[in-house]
Amino acid sequence: MDPGRKFISGIVPPAKQSEPAWWFAFQENKLLVFQEPSSVGIPCLVDFGELGLPELSRHYLGHLDGRHCYAIQLADDAPPPKEMTLEGLRQIYGRLDEDLFWIATRAVQIVDWDRTHKFCGRCGSQLRLKTTERAKECPKCGLLHFPRLAPAIIVLVERGDKLLLARSRHFMPGMYSVLAGFVEPGESLEEAVIREVKEEVGVTVKDIRYFGSQPWPFPHSLMIGFTATCASGEISLDDSEIEDAGWFTADTLPQIPGKISIARKLIDWFLDKQGRMP
Numbered sequence: 001m002d003p004g005r006k007f008i009s010g011i012v013p014p015a016k017q018s019e020p021a022w023w024f025a026f027q028e029n030k031l032l033v034f035q036e037p038s039s040v041g042i043p044c045l046v047d048f049g050e051l052g053l054p055e056l057s058r059h060y061l062g063h064l065d066g067r068h069c070y071a072i073q074l075a076d077d078a079p080p081p082k083e084m085t086l087e088g089l090r091q092i093y094g095r096l097d098e099d100l101f102w103i104a105t106r107a108v109q110i111v112d113w114d115r116t117h118k119f120c121g122r123c124g125s126q127l128r129l130k131t132t133e134r135a136k137e138c139p140k141c142g143l144l145h146f147p148r149l150a151p152a153i154i155v156l157v158e159r160g161d162k163l164l165l166a167r168s169r170h171f172m173p174g175m176y177s178v179l180a181g182f183v184e185p186g187e188s189l190e191e192a193v194i195r196e197v198k199e200e201v202g203v204t205v206k207d208i209r210y211f212g213s214q215p216w217p218f219p220h221s222l223m224i225g226f227t228a229t230c231a232s233g234e235i236s237l238d239d240s241e242i243e244d245a246g247w248f249t250a251d252t253l254p255q256i257p258g259k260i261s262i263a264r265k266l267i268d269w270f271l272d273k274q275g276r277m278p
């Protein structure tokens, strides 16, 4: 978030929406945007109903610099209004205002959670949204259901002037990145780092340090970034997830992820440390 701007999360909408608000409207996971010559914008209106689009649900998100923000789930078959399009969040990164982009990543997760959590997992009753916190409650058995959030570690492993990069089978051709994986129940973040690196490339790591974190709404992860150094071991690929891995210097980097990701921030941190400003 731009330090000059402030987003404050909230659950309870204003009694009456009388000023223009930001409307983050999604069909499936695609955001309703209008096209400008070199960027995209999102609707800023007093009343989203002005667009005449059928909406299935509406969630108050909070306010950015005092301007209210809402998430909307559009009906699946509603065509976008003229001069507007529906676009995936990865496609609009860099074209939508950065603060609005990160609010959109919040909005898409709330809409997706609402859409996919309609019934109680214990008794099957229809859930209802709580009005005082971001949760759903079962009216029959009282079980609370919170938005899903899957913590995943992501780690840059160094050895001297080299860093470890690997290729998952799911990556675009030629792309390499740092290692990442979901945290298992009962595991600390540091244990997850050690296990993932060992499982994926057979290397043991030490000096695990927290780097930073990033929401990753594809579909509902929280990436927790670390740096670590190689303690022992050579790369061996037993895991079917990884098809190639290696140690790279700043001069021999393969294709790496785009600026949106914490993976890239980790790699840029390493390059900066090597005196190679990314």
Ligand SMILES: [Zn+2]
Pocket: 120, 121, 122, 123, 124, 125, 138, 139, 140, 141, 142, 143
């Ligand atoms: Zn229940």
